[in-house]
Amino acid sequence: MSKTKSDGIFGILPYIAPEALINQRYSKASGIYSFGIIMWEILYGKAVSYDQKLAMSQLCFLICYHDLKPAVNKDAPQCYVNLMRKCWDKNSEECLSAKDLCEIFEK
Numbered sequence: 001m002s003k004t005k006s007d008g009i010f011g012i013l014p015y016i017a018p019e020a021l022i023n024q025r026y027s028k029a030s031g032i033y034s035f036g037i038i039m040w041e042i043l044y045g046k047a048v049s050y051d052q053k054l055a056m057s058q059l060c061f062l063i064c065y066h067d068l069k070p071a072v073n074k075d076a077p078q079c080y081v082n083l084m085r086k087c088w089d090k091n092s093e094e095c096l097s098a099k100d101l102c103e104i105f106e107k
Contacts, residue, residue: 013056014048018064018090029095036087040070043080 017033020026037048048070050059062068069088072081083104086096096104 013059013063014050014070018067021060021064028097032087032096032098032101035101036084037070039080039084039087040072043076043084044070044073 011034015034015037017026017030020030020033041047050062050068054062059068067090069085072084083096087101089095
């Protein structure tokens, strides 16, 4: 069985972690970021969508360098929002692991 290497970024933009867009490398943290986006979709019952007038390159720039994230309603449950935002955290010391998420959900 041969292995092939794929270069580049694959996926749907709102789900791709900023560090993956910048470095063109996926990590376990990239998956946690995507999970945070899915948490947002569960909370609001719709897919994440950004300003359709923006070009893809502009949107990537805003996500990577201006920390663009989906808007969060102030009435959303704060514990849920905090967990979702931790999934989006760029600081590697604050970033959750899948094990961390499992432990949180088991509580």
